Amino acid sequence: MICPKCGSVDKSIPTPGLTKRGQGRKLGKCKECSASIWAMPTTKLSEHSQLETVEQGEEREELLAGLYVKHVGADEHGKTNEIDIDRVIYKDGEKHCYLEIKERSNSLNAYKMTQFPYAKIETGQRLMDEENLPVYIVLKFTDCWARLTINATREYEKGSQPFAPRYRQYQQFRQRQVPVKLDVEKDLEILKLRDLCLDEY
Numbered sequence: 001m002i003c004p005k006c007g008s009v010d011k012s013i014p015t016p017g018l019t020k021r022g023q024g025r026k027l028g029k030c031k032e033c034s035a036s037i038w039a040m041p042t043t044k045l046s047e048h049s050q051l052e053t054v055e056q057g058e059e060r061e062e063l064l065a066g067l068y069v070k071h072v073g074a075d076e077h078g079k080t081n082e083i084d085i086d087r088v089i090y091k092d093g094e095k096h097c098y099l100e101i102k103e104r105s106n107s108l109n110a111y112k113m114t115q116f117p118y119a120k121i122e123t124g125q126r127l128m129d130e131e132n133l134p135v136y137i138v139l140k141f142t143d144c145w146a147r148l149t150i151n152a153t154r155e156y157e158k159g160s161q162p163f164a165p166r167y168r169q170y171q172q173f174r175q176r177q178v179p180v181k182l183d184v185e186k187d188l189e190i191l192k193l194r195d196l197c198l199d200e201y
């Protein structure tokens with residue numbers, strides 16, 4: 001398991017491969033900082049129209065992006081023309097980095113492997129090559145903020161099952177919905193940002 005506060009990994013207690021609904025539980029306490037570590041699965045979202053779901057997600061991402069910008073000491077963020085990496089962050093009037101931010105309704109330790117469309121990796125690597133700027137994917141779990149710094153030369157693991165968010169079913173078998181699989185214990189950096197995070201469940 002990995003601590004959602006300090007990021008230390010305790011190999012003696014494995015991160016569950018899958019935490020099903022109704023099976024959320026406390027895994028233990030961090031040996032380094034004594035934080036509680038929970039495996040809490042994805043919560044079932046109430047049904048909204050497709051348009052409402054998209055609009056609410058975009059509003060929430062705008063809020064989260066603002067919190068992240070403040071955390072890293074940058075000035076502002078704006079939208080890009082990219083589908084898969086959709087924000088650029090500015091610092092001192094210059095482009096500072098590219099950012100994609102996604103919110104999860106599960107805790108960090110709910111699933112050993114987390115995933116999102118592989119196209120985000122490909123777009124990030126292309127942007128790094130074209131603009132020589134870092135590209136980050138930030139995942140806001142219910143108990144922490146975590147960040148993937150995209151490596152320009154790494155070949156990331158691909159999942160075998162194409163997937164699509166509920167409001168994008170038409171994309172289910174398109175290339176951009178093939179997932180990348182990331183190990184939460186090895187691939188993600190836990191940020192010292194606690195806004196909107198739960199300590200207990």
